[in-house]
Amino acid sequence: MNERMIELNREGDIAVIEPVVARLDASVAPAFRQEALAAISDGGRRVVVDLKRVEFMDSSGLGALVSILKALGGGAMAVCNAGPSVTSLLKLTRMDKVFAIEPGRAEALARLGR
């Protein structure tokens, strides 16, 4: 599968990663993880993950978000535009305590000091 999984934008030194799939599930999570990690391989320490196009995410997609957080090595990550299904996943797994969750991209960027 060679389909692109993310759209990448930069806001200053913040990488904004937007998955372009409606389902971030086990079938695409490894490719998403690989692309997202490549996007921050330049040593970036601040990342926003904008989930506005993601209607459904499973534990594999969530695991990929954890991989990004770990790759930042103590840097900061915010997640925004999580829909009701993704919000349910974050609560069930208690990952809502781990990620900085903001309603929209502007708030997420502000959270990271932009």
Add this chain to the structure above:
Amino acid sequence: MRAPFIRETVIDVPPRLDALSEFAADLHAQLQALLPAGLEEIEGHAIELALWEALTNIARHGYREAPEGAWLRITWRERPGAVEVDVQDAGSPIPANVLREKSSTPERDPDDLDALPESGMGLAIIHAAFDEVQYATAEGVNTLRLVKRLPTTP
């Protein structure tokens, strides 16, 4: 004696990860039609997510993506005051230690990055989404039985 079911719906599911993903929209539509009134929206999302986790776990670990003669089935039963869902397959059973160790979601410490899981969250999601979770293997068939109790109306 168990209470009789009101309605039973069987959904046969493709047992491969790639085919499962293609089947996801169909499964979503069927579950939307089956979810009983009275459940909160977030509970409906949780049930769909938990079933998805069960199915992908079976495709990946039970059948290891080599499903010669494999099959995978959801049986959805409406019972008085509850929904009961069986997920059945004939792949390798979930090991007992995994069933034991992955049955709950630990508290998360955002400062302890090493402790955060990148995988293996599926069973805990299933436990969090349903009120009862049972697992048994008989005559080569694994049955994951999930029960969601419905709110009682005053």
